[in-house]
Amino acid sequence: MNTDRFDLGGGEPIITLRDIAKSYWREELEIPVLQGIDLEIPAGAYIALMGPSGSGKTTLLNLLAGIDRPTGGSLEVCGHELNDLDDDQLAAWRNAHVGFIFQNYNLVPVLNAFENVELPLLITGAGRGERRDRVDQVLQLVNLTDQMFNYPRQLSGGQEQRVAIARAIVTDPDLLVADEPTGALDAKNAEEVLALMERLNRELGKTIVMVTHDPKAAHHARHQIHLEKGVLDRTVEVNR
């Protein structure tokens, strides 16, 4: 293992954070969660965000995924300064550039696998045929073509997470954010999901930022970023 402060290698940055701060307010009390975060993540990186509970890793993930706003600093992701976008522009930006993978999969229970994957495409303006082709492609990629008409309750946890991954990549985003993607899976399924994410990074060039507590999961990333009490502590390059 090679330890180096915040050096994530070369390449054009896809994420640039400058002096990012984030605080929450509880009545009159300001609770700082992130402070002075400076970070550049190159395109094609695979990052594991690690740290103890309350260190701010999920908050940082939310900020760079555009579902939360910083209280200070600038945040450029996929060529857009997110602070300059209003809520609707930010929604459109997320649809085009970010895919989400959640710990609990968060599939819509009344839609089958195909329809769940198709959801983000409904707002892209793609026609029915185009949508069908895209969904077929990504379901093939996650090896779930034969389960496409099954509902979430008819799928195993591992299959559900693979559907969620297919949904995350169906719009061909540059960035995938994953919050504890294997947290609800057994070891075998977790390994399959991590292998799939690794393929997406290696073969499709997707930039992945994953929050995890699990050192085994983090080992699949190329770099680990450790946070401690809201500040960047260190980065670790993973040698495999």
Add this chain to the structure above:
Amino acid sequence: MRWLALIWKSLMRSKRRTLLIVGSLVLSVFTVAVLQSLLTTLNAVTDNPNSSNRLVVRHKSGLTQMLPRAYEAFLRQQPEIETVCALQWFGGYYQDPRNFFANFASDEATIFQTFREEFGVANLTEAQIKDYLRDGAGCIVGASLAKKNGWKVGDVVPLTGTIFPINPRLTIRLIYKSPKPSDENVLHFHYKLLEEGVPRMKGLVGSFWVRAHRPEDIPRLIERVDRHYANSAYETLTETENAFNLAFVKMLGNIGAIIQGITAAVVVAILIVTGNTMATAIRERTTEIAVFRAMGFSASRVLSLLLAEGVLLVGVGGSLGVLLANLAAGAVRGSLGAAMPFFADFAILPATVLACMTGALGIGVLATFIPAYAATRRPITDGLKAIG
């Protein structure tokens, strides 16, 4: 997948809850549609344009008291009056007491002139009318009543009296068609038959129906007739036909206020029930809404989807309620139309359908908007508890 499919599937996520709320919507819209139509029907009874120049002269003490038929002569002398028809409610039934319909003993010589719109006199031939006038045991019946009982011209209709101790056997001489179904559920026979069969009715009648030449003569006539018979043994109460009918409707109490009160209660109740259901349904989907927004659905798009669910829900419930009300109206017309002629006109009118559907959709939008708006304004990170 199309948007409508997404909305429908979301709506059917809890089938039991959706069916229950649709059921309460059906019941509410049905109740409101039927009650409002009842009000419309009753209002039509007391607002008949054909009766604008007709008066009813009856005993001041009530409908059960008789007036001398001799009053007819005075009425005929009034220059404003075109014709006078003596009319007595007979109250008989055909074969079975449950087979009840409106039947009258009436002055055969003037009835066609007095009620020419109701009998569709313009479409009758002189020969048809003469057939009735010639036969003292003849009767005329409306087309709906004849159809219901399978009667045709020449058939004998035995009536059993309930008020008067006679059972006339009447021969149908004329079947008339009327512009209004309620006017087709009536039977008239010669007044002489009642006078001859019931000695106490000799020279007496329950009411006179008077047709004036012009509606503007009515107030003057009312005042003159009642003044003429004031302080006599048989004082009169003269009123317009609409006022006379209104007195019948008022026997039911202030039905308008009752119906509007029930309607308001139903609307408020269904608004609360729908609002509570939608709020619960939306609250259960907090995470899902956050996921939609994370995937790039804007807050306004998610709000539109949720509103569409609410509108679809009440649209289905409202449509079924209106459909059921229409079926019920048909059943009411068939079962009560003969006994109570104004029910023959009972229908769910397009204006009532429009009002019910507008109201239902308004409830759907209002009940959905508040929880949906709150849900879509909630920070995504709050909704995504797993991430937060």
